[in-house]
Amino acid sequence: TPGIRPLVAGNWKMNGTGASLNQLLMIGNGFMSGLDAETEALVCVPATLLTRAAEILSRTPVHVGGEDCHAEESGAHTGDISAEMLKDAGASHVIVGHSERRADHGEDDATVHAKAAAAWRAGLVAIICIGETRAEREAGATLDVLSRQIAGSVPVSATPANTVLAYEPVWAIGTGLTPTAADVAEAHAHIRARLVEKLGPAAAKIRILYGGSVKPSNARELLSVANVDGALVGGASLKAADFLGIAESY
């Protein structure tokens, strides 16, 4: 989208130990050499790696984020991690409402809405994920699902500064399958229209990322679609060469 600096964001999911940090260092070094002039970069890592990741990337333009947060600031929630804790560990962003969270942990739109607000409370940018399942697409319900998820998951105080949307068709995540460029264009135009309707004209500048089996070989086609303002990258973000290859396709 004209006037929007694209964001290429990685999501390591439940992958990575200290041995993986050399890949982060290579990503950081890659963005030191001019790539970041075009593209903003972020890698969301497991909470166990956040402090080390933030240290490794501190002298590079690459941001570090969390993959989920609890809606509350603190309290009796064993095993959960608050947005404030992510911020304290060096995160600047957090993914909320990833389809794996929605499926594995039963998170609904109201939960995702509360987590986005929690991210802002802690001073983090919320990356709010939406997207249809294969059954919903086959039923022709894709645009209705996106409308419903935007209505329920995106708080009205979302701005281009505090929020990024990620359109991730569930059936494209980790499968090697991708929608056609025309399907991506239709979904992103729909998301843009719903955001502007809900939030006002400023929402024309909210970044809308595409996610789902993005790799260096398909990034150029997917990322050149109208209203695609970057990518959310799962599997291919674990290898520095692949992640940098995707970023270079801009």
Ligand code: PEP
């Ligand atoms: C994701 O988990 O957000 C994702 C897009 O995964 P992958 O790139 O592996 O499909």
